[in-house]
Amino acid sequence: MKILIVDDEKEIAQLIELFLKNENFEITKAYNGKDALSLIEKEVFDLAVLDVMLPDVDGFTLCSRIREKHNYPVIMLTAKTADTDKISGLTLGADDYVTKPFNPLELTARIKAQLRRYKQYNDAPENESVIEVSGLKVDSDTHKCYLFDEEIILTPTEFRILRHLMENAGRVVSMEELFEKAWGEKYLDSNNTVTVHIRRIREKLHEPSRNPRYIKTIWGVGYKIEK
Numbered sequence: 590m591k592i593l594i595v596d597d598e599k600e601i602a603q604l605i606e607l608f609l610k611n612e613n614f615e616i617t618k619a620y621n622g623k624d625a626l627s628l629i630e631k632e633v634f635d636l637a638v639l640d641v642m643l644p645d646v647d648g649f650t651l652c653s654r655i656r657e658k659h660n661y662p663v664i665m666l667t668a669k670t671a672d673t674d675k676i677s678g679l680t681l682g683a684d685d686y687v688t689k690p691f692n693p694l695e696l697t698a699r700i701k702a703q704l705r706r707y708k709q710y711n712d713a714p715e716n717e718s719v720i721e722v723s724g725l726k727v728d729s730d731t732h733k734c735y736l737f738d739e740e741i742i743l744t745p746t747e748f749r750i751l752r753h754l755m756e757n758a759g760r761v762v763s764m765e766e767l768f769e770k771a772w773g774e775k776y777l778d779s780n781n782t783v784t785v786h787i788r789r790i791r792e793k794l795h796e797p798s799r800n801p802r803y804i805k806t807i808w809g810v811g812y813k814i815e816k
Contacts, residue, residue, distance in 0.1 A: 590635040590704060591615045595625040595651060596666065597643050601689075605638065608693045612701065622646025629655055636704055638696075639683075641667035649681055656682035660732060662703035662745050666691070682789075684746040685772070702773050707732075707745045720755045722814055725794070725803055727752045741793050746771050750786055754804065754814045763811040787812060 592614050596602040599620055606616045617632070619625040622643045629637075629651065637655060639648035652663050663682060668689040685699055718729040726735045732748060734741040743751065749771045754762055764783050765776040771786075791801055805813045 591617065591632070592700065593617050593619070593625070593628060593632075593634045593637040595619045595622070595638065595643070595648065596640040597621060598640070601640075604693055605696065608697050609700065612697060614700075622648075622651060625651050626654060633659065634661055635707075636662045636664070636700060638664045638666055638700070641665055652681045652683050656742070656744065660743065660745055660748070662707055664696075664699060664703065666696075682744040682747075684744055703745070706749060706771075706773070720752065722755050722758050722816065723803070725755070727755060736794055743790070743793065747786055747790050747793075750783070751790055751804075754812060758814045759816040761807045761810050761813045765811075767811065 592609055594602050594605050594609075594616060595618075596605070597620050602618050602620065606618060609616055617628060617634070619628055622645045625639075625643075626646060637651075639651050641648040643651075648665055648667070652665065655661075655663055662684045664685045664687060665683045666687050666689065684703055687696055687699065720727050724737045727733075727748065728735075729752065732745075734743050734748065734751065750767055753767060753770045767783050768774070768776040772782075787804060787806075791798070791804055794801075794803055796802060796804065803814055805815065807813055
């Protein structure tokens with residue numbers, strides 16, 4: 590699998606490369622946003638690790654450019670810890686967010702988890718691959734989503750969240766369950782990651798914020814898609 594690493598700190602990029610090569614990944618590095626944009630346009634990767642703070646084109650812009658054409662996982666890497674920065678990355682389509690300084694083993698584990706989940710949904714058995722609810726359809730074979738005849742471009746994490754809601758149509762799915770299903774980690778009470786992703790999915794489905802047709806908010810509990 591091919592992984593793109595973008596970080597202007599060469600030592601960090603090389604450290605990540607060392608750990609990932611030990612896991613038999615093929616690594617491509619870029620040390621600035623301009624070179625990264627060129628690689629994004631020319632090549633298709635299985636995952637990208639993007640530093641937010643770059644000397645020219647920032648990681649948010651790179652993430653947005655990736656999402657114009659591709660749905661492979663994106664992990665943002667940053668020295669910032671503010672919630673607003675995390676929300677910005679997630680809103681633009683990032684799947685995970687790791688704060689510097691980080692443990693290379695933890696980052697490697699997160700990368701492998703993202704790839705595993707992405708592959709899991711792309712390789713779903715044929716009889717389970719397509720789910721449709723009231724004109725909204727997700728297809729795990731192609732990793733595509735359609736609202737009637739319109740294709741809706743979702744990130745891998747957005748796809749996992751929407752698919753899980755559709756698999757459980759008619760049942761209220763808690764924030765904790767959605768988070769643990771999409772990220773494979775224990776949910777924290779202060780974590781607003783699910784809320785950000787739900788808002789983004791609704792925007793892509795052209796849902797009115799006050800009275801959404803598909804993803805209903807059950808206050809204090811979670812979310813629900815009606816059958």
